[in-house]
Amino acid sequence: MNILKFGGTSVGSIESITALMEILKSREGTENPVVVLSAMSGITNALLEMAESAKNLKDYSESLKLMEERHFTIIRTLLPAAAQNPVLTRIRIYLNELEDILQSVYNLRELSPQTRDLILSYGERCATEMISHIAKQQFKDVLYADGSELIKTDSNFGQAKVNVNLTEMLIRTFYGSNKDKLIFVTGFISSNDEGRVTTLGRGGSDYTAAIWGSALDADEIQIWTDVDGMLTADPRIVKKAFSLPELSYTEAMELSYFGAKVIYPPTMIPAFLKKIPIVIKNTFNLDFPGTYIKHGVSPSNLPIKGISSIDGISVLNLSGSGMVGKAGFSGRLFSMLSREQVNVVLITQSSSEHSITFAVKPSDSLKALSLINKEFDLELQAKKLEYPEVENGLSILAIVGENMKRTPGMSGKLFSALGRNGVNVRAIAQGSSEYNISVILSKSDLSKAVNAVHDAFYSDLKKTLHIFCLGTGNIGKTLFAQLQSQMQFLADHNDLQVKVMGISNTRKMHLDPNGIDLTQWEEELDMANMKASLPDFIKKMKAMNLPNCVFVDNTASPNPVEYYLDILESSISVVTCNKIGNSADYEQYAAFKQAARTYGVDFFYETNVGAGLPIIRTLRDLMLSGDKVARIEAILSGTISYIFNNYKEEILFHEIVKEAQDKGYTEPDPRDDLNGKDFMRKMLILARDAGYALEEKDIELQNMLPPSCMAAVDVDDFYAELKNNTDYFEGLKKQAAAEHKVLRYIGKLEDGKVAITLQMVDESHPFFTLSGSDNIISFTTNRYKDRPLVVKGPGAGAEVTAAGVFADIINIGKR
């Protein structure tokens, strides 16, 4: 036989009770289960509040009325009129009794633990009466059982201890004479020798189910709740948390000890002792097969079973010379705390014995502090111990799983995930069983930390990059389209998910904690009612505190650059196609690189030179492998390349410039291309990456435009001046053609010096044949001495640039 326990949410509404009946229906024909029920969701809390209100002479009648209404509504909806009266009367009797008790509390202004337990018992009684009556309509031989009469305990009200032998005998006897009936029994409540109601403490209904299961040697104890069993992490924190099919009792206890509220650990003990499987099922998702907690779980490929966390924790640290070599010191500390009912959640001790750090619930922290001050008064006064302080605002994160015992590198993985994401670890403890490694960290880091650790351990399952993008122009737009169309492929082939969490241009910004739907980012940005503000955008990005976070700069503006350092120092990677950052002061360039190293994040800018062509990466690989650059020769302006490759026959110079702009090759301001500034920036970045600490002023730039074009005040004026100088450009074209040469704007780095010059080259020159917006770069190095390493291909355009940005993002994901 089975025990089926339904929690508060499963008896809390018309829908859930209907579902509950369906679940029982589907089992008809098999042996009757014993059904254990909780109070309707929210009722236990309401009862506690009513009791407190009564004691404090506050009005509780509203809540009482509400409690009645919730039960009556369900009865009136789910029972035919003729069947309603008996149960309405029953509930009314209960509520009258309850009202009398509350009135006495009110009169006496006194609420004893005994009375509180009695008050609480009405939650389970009302729910169980109600549901057993509803069941009577659909099942024959339904029996309501008041569980408090069958579970006998001591008089420790609020958290009574069960008299196991007597209880098991009572349950067996009761069940023996009611075997053929469908029994509905109240969870949570019990009674002492005098027959006074006691309660079993937190999670008490699960405990009732386990006690019944153990007494009756059940085949299975099913805990029906509103989630898909035990998950790898709290789903409110980790969106990708997934259900675990199987857990050992120890794993389940470790996981629930640190926060997983699905089942309360002590409740498992009777089941554990008798090796009865506990199955967690979802009343609202019958397709979910359940999480099995049992003996002899099958070997699992999961490195850890889950990550659990406690949100609010306080830490006390006791240190001083007085502890060194003193046997029994920690014994004295912890037995004193236990005697005084302070629950110690975690302990770490330094091996020098100089200090003990331990964690307690924040509500216990001041009590612990004053107990220590009292207990160690002499040592404190003699300065053998430092006065302890309470540190608040902390959380615990724990990884749990029996596989840890057998697998090296688990703690390495944990700490590198935390370190990479800038999470500072305050204290560490590993259970001696090796089922659990716990760390204490700042509460504000908890969500990020749990996500990062989840990603690290289940990375073969799926990793999410959270990206925040500036710029929705040529490159930004194209990047979103590419991301959108590659999404599925990435998930299928790289186990990678890229989520755009925020987008801003100069007008508006939009951030969405669930990720922005890229099929309609433009509409969402349009509708967003946040005016663009770079500082706010960055503040919000940092506040989201997400793991694997990337800031993407697709602008041509100097403003975002001012924040790169701060962003990198917040453990957020930066991907940028904007060259302004790397081509300003050398000092700044070096600071970006240093910050990325220090904070363990990436600073990627492949598209700064040659758009998507692998130039920066190639140079980096050469340098990292110990090669030395002797010379770089390159054509690095896609725009000028396009112009010279197509400036032929009839077409005029200013027309071809316009064409390059229309094709998306130019900078937002095409003057930046033609005046050589863009080229100069690229050469500067390459020279720096090649190890030369150059500044802009060190670069020799031969200007290819007549002075009036250089002096143009805006883009329109610039085009007008290009047109005015048609003869000059035609002259260049004709001269080149006459000499069977082509025009090339070429950059050269040699002996630490950079020059960019306009040249006419013949077919013997390796840069003679180029087409479209091609860039070409040749590296002559110690290893590539006789024949240089050459990279060539389209070096401008939205598609190839966005693809380069995309690749940088993916490379962050792969690390």
Ligand SMILES: NC(=O)c1ccc[n+]([C@@H]2O[C@H](COP(=O)([O-])OP(=O)(O)OC[C@H]3O[C@@H](n4cnc5c(N)ncnc54)[C@H](O)[C@@H]3O)[C@@H](O)[C@H]2O)c1
């Ligand atoms: N076109 C190419 O082939 C190519 C190749 C490599 C690199 N790049 C670089 O790509 C970058 C973008 O070029 P584009 O053609 O997409 O430019 P664009 O003018 O089309 O778009 C720029 C975008 O940046 C936004 N923006 C500007 N300042 C901002 C700020 N302070 N905050 C938020 N948003 C801001 C604008 O609103 C606009 O949406 C440039 O730095 C360029 O050098 C371009």
Ligand SMILES: N[C@@H](CCO)C(=O)O
């Ligand atoms: N405007 C740039 C884009 C690539 O950085 C060019 O023409 O080369």
Ligand code: NA
């Ligand atoms: Na590149």
